[in-house]
Amino acid sequence: MPMEVRVRDVKRWAGRRITVPLEGDWPAALQELSEWPLVGRASGQVVLDNGGDFLAVALSGEAVVGAECGRCLQPVKLDVPFALRQEYREDEPGFEDEWLAYRQDVVELDDLVTQAVLLALPEVPLCRPDCRGLCPTCGRDLNDGPCGCAPPQDERWSALAGWHAIEAKKPQGD
Numbered sequence: 001m002p003m004e005v006r007v008r009d010v011k012r013w014a015g016r017r018i019t020v021p022l023e024g025d026w027p028a029a030l031q032e033l034s035e036w037p038l039v040g041r042a043s044g045q046v047v048l049d050n051g052g053d054f055l056a057v058a059l060s061g062e063a064v065v066g067a068e069c070g071r072c073l074q075p076v077k078l079d080v081p082f083a084l085r086q087e088y089r090e091d092e093p094g095f096e097d098e099w100l101a102y103r104q105d106v107v108e109l110d111d112l113v114t115q116a117v118l119l120a121l122p123e124v125p126l127c128r129p130d131c132r133g134l135c136p137t138c139g140r141d142l143n144d145g146p147c148g149c150a151p152p153q154d155e156r157w158s159a160l161a162g163w164h165a166i167e168a169k170k171p172q173g174d
């Protein structure tokens, strides 16, 4: 079943606003495009605003995805808050297709929900913000404690050391 919202009521007069729950199965396109599987069903809300000659649809909610921590590779369940707003016009004679259309008093939400969640997914999921990750030498999960390997040389510092060397070589004064 596609996600949709009925607008017969809200479209009657400008300034009217209604809020309805966002619920149902996640759109198939979203399941396909998301790098991580979505857990459970959609939950959130849809706020519809009659802006006069258009309807504004604002989605918000929270998706749960089953991801893998980008540092320690442990499975992690992430709550991903999402929000997106889009304007629609009724498809009628003279409709200009630069606008998104709704027909027969129904706004289809699948595309908007898909976009909203994809935009909200983190590029690198983390099990917690300060995850220590794996030791690059022995592979131990450093969240369980230190492993005793020599710390890897931090490239930021060696770059900085190189910069200092260049600065030192510059002639002083103007």
Ligand SMILES: [Zn+2]
Binding pocket: 069, 070, 071, 072, 073, 074, 126, 127, 128, 131, 132, 133
């Ligand atoms: Zn982690």
Ligand SMILES: [Zn+2]
Binding pocket: 135, 136, 137, 138, 139, 140, 147, 148, 149
């Ligand atoms: Zn180690």
